[in-house]
Amino acid sequence: MTVAIEIENLNYKFKNSKTFALKDICAKIKKGVITGIIGPDGSGKTTLLRSITGLLLPQGGSIKTFDFSPVEQQEKINKILGYMPQKFGLYEDLSVEENLELYAQLKELPEENREQTFEKLYRFTNLDPFKKRLAGKLSGGMKQKLGLACALLGKPDLLVLDEPSVGVDPISRKELMNMVRELSSGDTTTIWSTAYMDEAQSFDFCIVLNGGEIIYNGTPSGLGSDTKTFENRVIELMGGYKERKTPLADDFVLKETGVDCPVSAIGLEKKYGDFYAVKNNTFCIQKGEIFGLLGPNGAGKSTSFKMMCGLITPSAGKAEIMGVDIVKNPSKARSFIGYMAQKFSLYGNLDVLGNLDFFASIYGLSGKKKEKEIKKVIETFELEPFLKQDTKELPLGFKQRLALACAIMHKPPVLFLDEPTSGVDPIARKEFWSHIKALSKKGVTTMVTTHFMDEARYCDRISLFYNGETIAIGTVEELIKSAQVNTMEEAFCVLIERSKMNE
């Protein structure tokens, strides 16, 4: 097998940053196969891809992309390149058809076989019925397919996909992989970056990045034949994770209330026009239970979540927190909740201490008690060295810790976590879950949404969401059993397929 891309001692450092985004990267990427670049957010994946395509100039070292230098011969690389940036690079105010046509013209596809190419792409992406729809109105999975279709125009020799599967459910991810395999001709070299460890198995080769350095380069099976062993090996390579008891839950005492179902929904519904975002959703989360909401994008997870917090008023049904109706008595019901929003919603311009202080105050802590709680979370989450740093500059893993710290300072009996682990490295995720487990043992009731199928194992019960409805509910084992498969991921796909058939 010949080498497509040769990277030697590549270095890159962002302006105003103390650490290297890429540090002495050496790698050879082979021709005609799919190579995965795997790593958590901020590990240097995008910087590496951009350096390969010539979108970024390296500050040290050299790259040869198909015998071209990205520094001097960017135009030549562009002739053989299909590139899909993060956020897909689509014009949201242009229709599916117009986006494809635009990119076909920009890539100077010959007029005569354009129609043919389009037809083939429409067939594969199932976008044919949506030709006239604006790209901005497509679902995440469809956008991603369209983005890929645009990148595939002109049969590129080199296909570079920057996190094509971010925020997309396992089914769409599988479809995407199949598309790449089938549509890229046998000798297309594909580079695919991702933050999901579980995707690694589908690549021919993988390069695992951490903190700007390569920690593994080889076949995925070299690290492990399933996601769990793969991840554990990665954690080992990152320096290992030491299980330790978290002091967080030590003096966490909840008032006895006698409420059996701290979080309950009865016939919860949300209707937009004649479209049901959430349909007849009923569940009851027991005290101390970790309850996971799983489902593809647009299934109604976020809507349910927001109705439970009182951020969206339900069209019908009711939601109760500690027996208090969130619509009738929102401020009382909310005082029981610790809420961690998607993307953490911290104040980027405040320093860490400022954020802690602010959130402690809005959750009603003051004086000595506030000081004590802040001091405690600083110790537990090891935030001491960052206290004076602006929050927006924190590494993602620390942002996540800080967000959790902010959510639990007032010792809420109920925790709502909306995609708390997206983009965070595996060690930080493990740590995070150890805190949640400890809190759950003390009787804190947790509702959590996640895209990581492997995180389902931390949950006591799972509710599988599809098309606004709960299609399955139970423990991981129960779900896997009812789908008659081996892993949660397979169970997810099977159960959703089954629900599609029933329609």
Next chain:
Amino acid sequence: MSRLFALIKKEFFQITRDPSSVMIAFIMPLMLLIIYMYGVNLDTSRVKLGLKFEDTSPELSTLMESFSKSKFVRARIYQDRKLMYKDLISGKINGFVIIPNDFLKNIQRKRAADVQIVTDGSEVNLSNYVKSYPMSIISQWVSESSYKYNFQKPILQAQIRYWYNQDINSHHFILPGSLAITMTLIGMLLTTLVLAREWERGTMEALLSTHVRRSDIFLSKYIPYFILGMLSMSFNVFVCVKIFKIPFYGSYIVLFGVCALFLFSALGIGLLISSNFKDQFLASQTALSIGFLPALMLSGLTFPIDSMPEILQNITKIIPTRYFVAFIQSEFLAGTVWEIVLINSIFLIFLGTICAFLVYKNIKTRVE
């Protein structure tokens, strides 16, 4: 060429589907024109004046009548000084005139007669009118009264005519001038967002990895917004001339020719700002503070350039709106004066070219 054509087509799709560009190009100018037409008025309407006659001679009743008949003042007779002071403080009157005890006596004796005028100095412009209107009313009255022979005729008698704006209607020069401001706003606002938007939405990265050249991006950002700007200009001129009936003495060909040059430089400034930012919010804030505000203050429309300190006068030289204001006012009121047209055009071409050059240099073909 096909790449450029594709990009321009895309840009037009985006313009027609984005209500905000239609707002900026047509609704906002209409609002501004309406405000300038009905809201801004530099001609002072009637000055509110307090009057106190301490001289109670019956002959002065005709003077009183002159005041009440005047179309420049709205006089109110006071008996009580204190009440008059109070009304001045509360702003019910803009100033007052006191005719003293010996007023008529002095006139009869051919002596200079005193009149006391007090005005509200916090409004400088208005207080000038408060000063001059009563003076002229009183002198008019004297010259028509039986005492007119008691005084010499003034040596000079000015016969004033207002050229180019016979009725001294300030709308006739404010509205054309406001067109220049509006076009600045359109030129800058439309374009400040377009490059920053591509970066923010991640589409620039996708563009840069196709066969697109720097010149394609450059031209695809100028041409569509230039066309939109010219359409907006036609709409504005139509509203001014046909609906608000502002007289137009110039040539439409020259007007639109110079407007094209002006748009070239205004779009250039907008794009220059945009090419320096990857964030729409920052770009629009910058456009407002370094593009639009100076254009409004220093273009010579609201404050005459000649009375600015020298440093500011020099700064105005790099503001394209200044040249366009000067041109458009003379084109509307005085017709085509080639000297004015040429000088201003040369400056606009010069500024536009510099901007275009900088924009071209500034369009990045890489992410960093």
